Amino acid sequence: MTVVEELPLVVGVDGSEPSLRAVEWAADEAALRGTPLRLVHASLWERYEGISPEGALAEPSEQVMAEDIVEAAARRARGRQPEVKVSTEVLPEEPEYALVRESRDAGLLVLGSRGRHGLTEALLGSVSLTVAAHAHCPVIVLRGDQDTRGGGACRHGRILLGVGDRREAEAVRFALREAELRGAELAAVRAWWCPPYETTDLPLLAGAPARAHEQAAAERLAEALGEAPEGLTLRRRTVEGHARQVLSAASRDADLLVVGARRKSGHRGLPLGRTVHDALHHSACPVAVVPEWV
Template sequence: MELPIVVGVDGSEQSLRAVDWATDEAALRGVPLRLVYASLWERYEGELPGRDHGRETEEALAQDIVDGAAQRAHRRQPGVQVTTEVLPEEPEYALVRESGTALAVVLGCRGRSGVTEALLGSVSVTVAGRAQCPVIVLRGSHDNRVRPGAQDRVVLGVAGKPAGSAAVRFAIEEAGLRGVPLEAVRAWRRPAHVVTGHPLLTGEPAHLQEQDAAEMVEQALRDAPENLELHRTTIEGHPRDALLAASRHAGLLVVGARRRSGHFGLQLGRVAHGVLHHAACPVAVVPEPA
């Protein structure tokens, strides 16, 4: 049984953009698309006179939303199999549960206002921090198509122990499906306090840090297919800043997020959290076992 790509829909422009993006992704991968509307509408019903049909109205509206999203997906990619589901529960919990049987979860980015667009909606943060599969959040001003553009590429943030990581595999697969280059980015930091007794040794610790970063990039790319165009970037600075800069010329930014067994809070890490809030392109957060 093929795992579907799940999209959280709520009728907003952002969620419809997510439907478009996920539909193209499902077509690329040849997998089904699952559209999910979740809302705990019971909290609105029943206590005020004349509100007896609140739940029925909410459910009908929800069904209209997923039906409209399904029609949109069919028009965009007629060959993609589409299913829908309306769930009476909080959307973040529903989508985290859905992630257990999904190839990926796709969400639109919902800032709180035009002024604070960089702020991410709580549903997206919660799902990205707890999901069992990759979560793609559609950030930035890019269009809603999964296709190569003039400067499109997939950017991979290379973290510790990159060899064989889920994020590396996902990034390589995405670049191959899209037919675009893969750029692996690793930031390095100059040691804060270096004491050396010989002037010829000045700069040696920084050189070693840069060399280690280059070696980690090579480890990350060692299993990439020969026909995939690869770019290797090592840059001095904070990892978040390096990835945000790379996101300006990317169609997708891929980062990993460690999942610690028995830990039930958000498990994003500072770098993943930062790029989710500020990247200029869609961001894929891929869970990594600790």
């Protein structure tokens, strides 16, 4: 019988301290899942320095630096989780293209959002945003200012799921698996708000439009979580406000925020929605962006 190995957990590394903390977090996740860990550094050293001539003894300095980066990351991962199988690779191409291609054969892709050379968070976020918008597997993004020391230990004991307007079956399944895997509570949140033009000054009808929107939010939560397994600690919350603000506040006591992102088969991908975009920039915990194919 042929044994099929679990898809690896892939981490994009760039040598920065936030990147190495993401490696440690990913090592904990790989141990939790029992999957191998693959560390990838994408570098364009060949474009800038050229390929070493045949017979040359020294490797280009950028190639040496790239290899040092992945080896340092591998040491960090093995020091954190010695039992996890770790492999490394340096790819001579743009990080966005390399990581999106890697996602085709990954179970999960983990990224830190800050890199080397003092670049701003907004610029470095472009790589994370591009990969999150085009990856074929779930992508977890950790910002450099987030406390990731707990790793897979689940410090808060809570997975947060943002439930939107559209059907998000894959994001729901992912969140349920993550909560079961960690033995954590799943907190599903649905934001709602009542447009001002729907309000009324009639005393007997005051508050009716708002109640209708809140009821619709509760029904959407019930629909999304209809297949939740028995025994899982599940908390449903409807909160008045814009989704990006509601999720940002709720993420302060969560270990992972899970959101869905639409993908269209045969196309290069759809832009990330405002809610997902803001979650990646402002969440207080790591964010998992799960592809929803339409």
